[in-house]
Amino acid sequence: MPRLAVPLTESQIRALEPRATRYCVADGNGLVIEIMTTGTKVWRFRYTLNGKRQPLATIGDYRMISLRVARAKAQKYAEIVAQGISPVATARRDRGAESKADVLREAAELYLATALAGKSDEYRRTTRRALDKDVLPAIGGKPINAVTADDIVDICERIKSRGSPKMALHTRNVVKRLYTYLMARRLATHNPADVVPARSIATFDSRTRVLSGDEIGSMLRAIDASSIRRPLKLALHLLVLTMVRKSDLVESRWAEFDLDNALWTIPAARLNTGGDRVVYLPRQAVSMLRELQRAKASRNFVFPSVRGDDRPIAKSTLNQAVKALGLEVEHFVLHDFRRTASTHLHEIAQRDDALDRSSALAAEGVSQADNAAQQRRLLQGWADFVDRQIQAARHAASGGA
Template sequence: MPKAAIPLNDKRIKALKPKAKRYLIADGGGLVLEVMTSGSMVWRYRYSLNRKQQPLVTIGDYPAVSLQDARIRARRYAEIVAGGVSPIADAKKDRGASKTLDSVRAFADFWYESEIATKSLSYRTVTRRALDKDIYPAIGNKALSEVNAGDVLAICDKVKGRGASQMALFTRNVVKRMYEYAISRQAATINPGQQLVARYIATPQSRTRVLSPDEVGTVLRAVYTSNMSRAYKLALHLLVVTMVRKSELIESEWSEFDLDEGVWRIPAERMKKDREHWVFLSAQAVSMLRELRTLSHSPRFVFPMRRGHEDRPIAKSTLNQAVRAMDSDVQHFVIHDFRRTASTHLHEMGQSSDAIEKALAHSIKGIKGVYNRAEYADERRKIMHLWADFVDAQIAEGKKVVIGKFRSAA
């Protein structure tokens, strides 16, 4: 028989502390309190329909929604569920019932609670930042109907003026999605974000970005001091030191690794060139993978989805969102720049160009391009260890820690 939940009280709630991962505390009757890594707390309602567990229903933030009010709503939702109906519609109505939703700020807060609060931490963080830093100061007090495309363009131009064109595009998308929701609820009739063409905000540019040694250290220090999950921190560090493509890492399976040998064998079907690729792992990479093994709840994937019952890897956009959400002084870089950065600095160190190209799984023209998957093994092991040590040194330069210990400090 399942253990009955101990009812919560305000004293016990206020004593709850954030952890590395968000967690749930049950009050009973389906009511649970989710404690976020940031320390904020959200009431949720947990229920089943037709003997199947359903996604959690958001009731509202604590203490804005009191314990007593949350219990009242949970009991009402239980009655709805007993009739074979999902309480989601009622919950959304409850969250907006006491609000006047005619201003941008009021409606955007309602939209955030209704649609964004259950998204990933990184997506919530970057969305909240766009609202608080740029959207609300410019148009927060305006009526939804008064905002036009020129207002949104002015916001985007201001963000671009800080040298953050991709964040400008993301900010436009926040406005666009919020207005899509407003139109669906008949709170607006025109979408000013939709009227702005994306390519006029952030035009595609050729990728030639190489991070300087100082920037490598700055980025990884920002990663480790951010609020993203430990697994994502290690994933980004691994992308730097293994020199693999993002998809190759996030779709990796435990069966591909021999950590005792220090070799990662990526099967041909997951490689861009449809040819099996061996990654020779540095001691740092092996250490991170061993830690990830203790964190992973999947017997198959190194980076499994954190929600749902399906055993599949995280989405391709997850790490991009995590990077966008963190605070960093380094501008104009994307995750793929890590590979170009490694190649550039290793060449500057005088390492074998062929070995570097093979480590990157690049093709080499001519007779030298015909090779077996383990060719240049000794040189590739050498440069992978050299590169990982170089990266550790950049992290330590600004952190004043013993090289190699930073990964376990955050």
């Protein structure tokens, strides 16, 4: 029986560094990974036959064989050994197949099993869907380095012909990230998606980008289900509800809030304007702020830096958090939240002139005292609309159950 070992993880394997002499690290069930002095990592199978320890059987190069696949092969060889047969011939045949299996389908499986291990469930799901639905059926059988830019264009054109230009662009981006990963592992010599311009697939005017209700719901549901820090989740949600600039939110101080009266007064000094700005808070925003207040990691800032030096998080923090999630919302930037809210509020408001007086993005000079009640009503209506989109996204993700 192979001796028991603590199972490895992909991150542990990636962290293994070469030494002056080659060495092995056990995963269990006879599976070991050998780290050569050159840095190359090779899967091996350790076994005993007829009471004698045998030379290690080679499974294959770590670059081409994921941990999951290596474990499956080790299990297969263990079953052969249990029959009193050496697995060497089988392993040799498998390696011959592996040497020919430098096709995109195998590479995609390796990418999904390793590079996406730490990503959110939503990110892995949308990536696998793009690969399984459009990419692999078309070019999955081609050698990794035989895939061309024309192949990527053809796939995107087929998707666009279904009336889905955004999905076509998303699929191109999935292939681009896949090949970036393969090039880093020296399995690919070029990135065929790199030379396919995004604008040739789908074009969006960044000054008019507005999220649909479905996109709002899917995005906030994915953010809530992600592993990013809770304060950052709340900050992103508050950006949607309050429609303030990102810098206004991340630099906000507790002294600016009157939660009992659902008011946030942003001082003129922070706005670089001639007067303060009052933001009327819907009940959902008040609830989130009270949660942050209970935690109160800083006496001054609502969103303090984790460094503990009593300063706010960097302005780029929220952008980095969204980027790390890999959300399936193309050509989106955080500023689009404000434009999105303004557009949807026009649909919620009964009269355009009422919106002009009531929107949180109203022009300077309009007296907020004259329309406070209407402003509160509209902002609460917007927050309720956002809640409905999130609930619809959750319902859809659960299969409508």
